[in-house]
Amino acid sequence: MESAEQLRAMHGIDEADLDRVREYGQRALGGLGEHLRRFFAWMETTPEYEHFFGDETTLPRVHELLGSYWGAFFEGQIDEGYVAYRRTVGEVHARIGLPLQVFQVAFARAFDLWTEGAGQGADWQGLDAAATVRSMGKLMHLDMALMSGAFVERSGKTIAEQNRWLMAMSTPISVVWEKLLLVPLVGVVDSKRAADVRHAVLKKVGEVQARVAILDIRGIPLVDTAVANHLIKITKATRLMGCESIVSGLSPAVAETIVELGIDVERLMTTATLSDALETALARLGYAVGPVGAVAPGAPALAGARGAGRDG
Amino acid sequence: MGSFDLSNAPIQRFAGVLVVTPPPDLTGEEWLFLRRAMLERYRSEGSKQVVVDLGRVDLIDTEACEQLRRMARSVRVLGGQCALAAVQAAVASALVDLEVDLDGVDAFLSTEEAIDALGGRRA
Numbered sequence: 189m190e191s192a193e194q195l196r197a198m199h200g201i202d203e204a205d206l207d208r209v210r211e212y213g214q215r216a217l218g219g220l221g222e223h224l225r226r227f228f229a230w231m232e233t234t235p236e237y238e239h240f241f242g243d244e245t246t247l248p249r250v251h252e253l254l255g256s257y258w259g260a261f262f263e264g265q266i267d268e269g270y271v272a273y274r275r276t277v278g279e280v281h282a283r284i285g286l287p288l289q290v291f292q293v294a295f296a297r298a299f300d301l302w303t304e305g306a307g308q309g310a311d312w313q314g315l316d317a318a319a320t321v322r323s324m325g326k327l328m329h330l331d332m333a334l335m336s337g338a339f340v341e342r343s344g345k346t347i348a349e350q351n352r353w354l355m356a357m358s359t360p361i362s363v364v365w366e367k368l369l370l371v372p373l374v375g376v377v378d379s380k381r382a383a384d385v386r387h388a389v390l391k392k393v394g395e396v397q398a399r400v401a402i403l404d405i406r407g408i409p410l411v412d413t414a415v416a417n418h419l420i421k422i423t424k425a426t427r428l429m430g431c432e433s434i435v436s437g438l439s440p441a442v443a444e445t446i447v448e449l450g451i452d453v454e455r456l457m458t459t460a461t462l463s464d465a466l467e468t469a470l471a472r473l474g475y476a477v478g479p480v481g482a483v484a485p486g487a488p489a490l491a492g493a494r495g496a497g498r499d500g
Numbered sequence: 501m502g503s504f505d506l507s508n509a510p511i512q513r514f515a516g517v518l519v520v521t522p523p524p525d526l527t528g529e530e531w532l533f534l535r536r537a538m539l540e541r542y543r544s545e546g547s548k549q550v551v552v553d554l555g556r557v558d559l560i561d562t563e564a565c566e567q568l569r570r571m572a573r574s575v576r577v578l579g580g581q582c583a584l585a586a587v588q589a590a591v592a593s594a595l596v597d598l599e600v601d602l603d604g605v606d607a608f609l610s611t612e613e614a615i616d617a618l619g620g621r622r623a
Binding site for chain 1: 584585587588589590591592593595596597602607608609610613
């Protein structure tokens with residue numbers, strides 16, 4: 189990340205620019221109250237105003253923050269503290285969810301309000317108005333670059349966090365019995381999602397030393413060759429770790445599609461229902477499932493009371 | 501890791517089953533040495549079951565995958581059985597992505613389990 193010195197050089201801001209900004213600032217800051225009044229009068233006409241600034245407690249705080257913002261602007265001291273301050277302003281606006289375009293338009297409007305009367309009135313007396321506006325413009329561009337950069341960076345982080353949460357929510361892997369995983373798959377399974385699911389399932393298999401994983405695909409709207417290949421890859425990978433996978437929840441329509449597309453699912457263990465898959469999985473783990481009293485003598489039973497399984 | 505000679509290769513025998521434990525970060529050449537060492541022990545000790553314990557291998561490249569496939573294949577060609585044990589998630593993923601043909605090679609969660617299973621088959 190560039191230093192304050194480098195940023196100044198990049199934006200072509202020299203001492204004369206900062207002197208002009210300071211000089212105008214000393215005169216103009218007296219009218220800060222009027223500036224903010226006009227700025228908020230404009231803001232009220234925007235569709236976002238009510239949502240972001242409609243709260244009575246928010247408005248005085250925003251007034252105060254904008255006062256500090258312009259105070260720092262007209263101080264004309266571009267150092268590391270100034271850079272950090274501008275980046276924080278960008279980040280804060282990204283965090284509250286203000287659209288970047290609205291944020292940029294608002295600062296452009298505020299800049300207009302400072303400069304629209306350039307050359308007229310007492311504030312501009314004796315100043316080179318064109319040069320002063322140009323110098324303020326350079327500083328404003330620096331501010332916008334810093335604030336927008338931080339804004340985009342923060343938004344990117346937020347999106348990445350949301351994706352992680354979404355992934356965690358969309359693949360809730362449960363250990364439903366000792367060494368038995370249940371992975372309900374819901375929604376579209378594309379290459380990225382399939383890779384994420386595979387990663388999550390394999391990690392869980394390693395963590396809990398699972399012997400069987402049930403991939404329940406009832407919630408997948410479309411099973412085509414690509415989805416089937418993703419499922420085959422997941423099952424192959426779990427098998428290499430010593431964990432058999434069962435794909436459950438195949439609807440008759442999905443079964444028909446698989447046959448029509450000629451997808452080779454011979455090496456996939458599939459069942460129509462989740463209960464069939466559970467029964468198969470528990471049998472693999474050495475348990476028999478049945479009504480109380482109906483389980484064969486000697487078999488580890490899930491009928492009312494759990495017997496000692498192969499792993500237990 | 502430096503090259504090792506055939507006499508100190510990480511191969512042990514438990515209950516009549518040869519257990520090969522590849523160290524992490526083996527080069528292709530070292531995999532080749534390990535395979536040769538394993539085949540030598542297989543021949544000299546008359547073992548018919550081999551377990552490759554991949555518990556210490558957390559990454560695997562194309563060359564290592566190929567050497568692993570050849571290791572399993574050579575045991576099968578000699579009429580024996582080869583199984584994988586303690587395969588880590590990243591390694592399992594890589595083996596699938598690189599389409600390494602390990603059909604017919606059983607895999608187990610742990611080496612103990614593999615020894616039990618293969619030893620049982622022999623009996």
